[in-house]
Amino acid sequence: MLIIGLVSQKGGVGKSSISRALATHYASKGLTVKISDLDINQSTSYQWQQRRLQSELEPVVSVECFGSVQQAMKQSSQYDVVIFDGAPQANKATQQIAEIADLIIIPTGLSVDDLQPSVILANSLKAAKIPARKITFALCRTGDSKSEYSEAQQYLESTPYRLIDGQIQERTAFRRAQDAGRSMIECQYQKPREQAQAMVAAIDSYINELTKERINEYA
Template sequence: MPVVVSFVGQKGGVGKSTLARAFAAIAARGKLKVKLADLDVNQQTSVRWARTRSARGNGYPVEAEAYTTFEDVLANIKGFDLIIVDTPGHASPVTLEIARSSQVVILPTGASTDDLYPTVLLLYELEQMGIPKERLVVALCRLLEQREEHAARKYIETAGYEALVGSIPERSGYRSAHNLGQSITETSDQTLNRRARTLMESLLEKVMSQLQGSNTFQKREGNGSVA
């Protein structure tokens, strides 16, 4: 069975697709057979990005496909090492189903209370529904300044949950990279790439910590560097 890593949240525009695409690109570079499952069939952000990436010949290609239901995703996992689930911009009963099938669940969030409060609420709801807390982790995205990261991290940790090391700032360079089918670790600005790699390395470590018994990842661990 492949490893399932999902990106979920209570609202859109907080970085789910951004992080899902970056993690898929890293996994592909690490020689994993990865499927990026886009559950937002109306927008298909990840699917369109993957098509652009393939057409422009950017780095390692990522296989992305839109799905109407999570059951459809699970019916098409044969032959893959890793399934990355990019969910729609809202939580629903399906969110719990996805979380139950995931080894790691990432909740991207901005730094405002409008973003942080529903993120913590969803974390609490998932935990109350039986998702182990160690599978849940927050990623701080779309930040404008360093002090926002400190305040947001304190908010998450005070609530009793984990936030990945690092953060993704709000920068036009990331948007430009996406327009070209690149990920946030593949921009033309090495400073932005380093910022993104810090968070991606933390995410990779989180996934690895949950998969110590997985032969798939143990065999490929040496290939999974964030570059």
């Protein structure tokens, strides 16, 4: 089983959007996928799945709300991929997700106000004995300034954590896609769709890198 955790201290950074993109990606490869929506106050991914089902979109992705990581894991043993869509400011759950996940993704915007809390969160996970290799950042909701992007990139690359290649720009098309029960990789407009697909591919390739490292460790 592959376990991926999307976490952040801040709200609205793209946790749910990336969770859905990854979920539809793995489901389209024939894997069984479950999004464990830990945001029981908003349960936005659960609501998104309802829209998806209403529109009879394929592939089918399971989404279930859980009050705790432990509860979610008890119900997920039969899935190939489990994606934790974290709630903002969920310190205890974030730590628990990080402990069991193969990969942790912290989506972040480009402003200092977004970047600093993201690095602080990563540092707190590392201080709590989560291996730095497992902790990644994904640049989301970015603008079209190249200098802003490259400064953020430089800053994050100076940390012990991996910056996932690529970015998800702020696009109405991503909102509209998700309003209609699609994921960002199923967006009807080619350019944003390819951008989301590239980010998913970069995440997948980093997961493969980590898996190879683990195999070598045991060899």
